[in-house]
Amino acid sequence: MNIMNEQLLEEIEQAARDKSTDLDLSEAGLTFLPAQIFQLSHLEWLTLDDNQLTFLPPEIAKLSKLKRLELGENQLLTLPPEIAQLSQLEALYVDDNHLAMLTPDIGNLSQLKTLNLRGNQLIALPSEISQLPRLRELDLSHNRLIAMPPEVVQLAQLRELDISDNQLTAISPDIAQLAKLRDLNLSNNRLTDLPAVFSKLSNSLKELDLSNNELTILPPVVCQLTKLRELYLSENQLENLPAEICQLSKLEWLDIRDNKLTSLPQTLSQLSELEWLLLEGNRLPIPPNILEAAEEPEEIINFYIKTLNSATLESKL
Secondary structure (H helix, E strand, C coil): CCCCHHHHHHHHHHHHHHCCCEEECCCCCCCCCCHHHHHCCCCCEEECCCCCCCCCCHHHHHCCCCCEEECCCCCCCCCCHHHHHCCCCCEEECCCCCCCCCCHHHHHCCCCCEEECCCCCCCCCCHHHHHCCCCCEEECCCCCCCCCCHHHHHCCCCCEEECCCCCCCCCCHHHHHCCCCCEEECCCCCCCCCCHHHHHHHHCCCEEECCCCCCCCCCHHHHHCCCCCEEECCCCCCCCCCHHHHHCCCCCEEECCCCCCCCCCHHHHHCCCCCEEECCCCCCCCCHHHHCCCCCHHHHHHHHHHHHHHHHHHHHC
């Protein structure tokens, strides 16, 4: 619900009187930022989500103590160079806007740990983004990337990377440089394989999402990612799984829904940590009522092996 102008200004004035460190003006119907906001020099957290802002004025630099700035769901076409003067900024959310490019000055945000650029129109990143030494979380999902931006692999502290819902057909081997990466989302792209050097992520990677790509076989390197706890492979064109999948001994969640599987490797039974197994939408000889018990993977696997053994025994009679 829109906040009336009087209410909005009163809220800003109240924040000034209280020397508040956070101010939430989301869903306030803003088309521009009132000048009074820039007098709140003590602000550390400013939320401006879900307005109709088309630009961010240079005066944003006056909020020099900001640690978190949320600009999601607006109509921003660009960010001003002055944003680089927010030297204490740790989290910047510009998701669901209309950014086609980023100001190179973003590379000066030396304290930035989280950068959310989801849902824009980016086709590339400025090279200066590689100068963000503390960046741990980067969301580039729902953009127009046709290749993984080379700058990303230079972000040595990166823990979480989301490049889902783009137009990637391949992943750069240089991704192996991200030695601390724990969570990687590559879903909803056009990938058919992964580079062999992907195995260098095995010491850190715990969650990998490859769903809705164009995989016809599971890239062999996936079975070398022995620290994986969650693996998402739904909506591909997988016809089988390799026996080596048992090497993923720490796996807790395995999603292989909506593929073309007609069989399963019996080595699945060796995944002793598995808590969820999602197999619906394949061509497996397992009835729906068994498949629905995804939280009972042992029951599903035992049923399958029992069915397989019965069929083998019958064929010998």
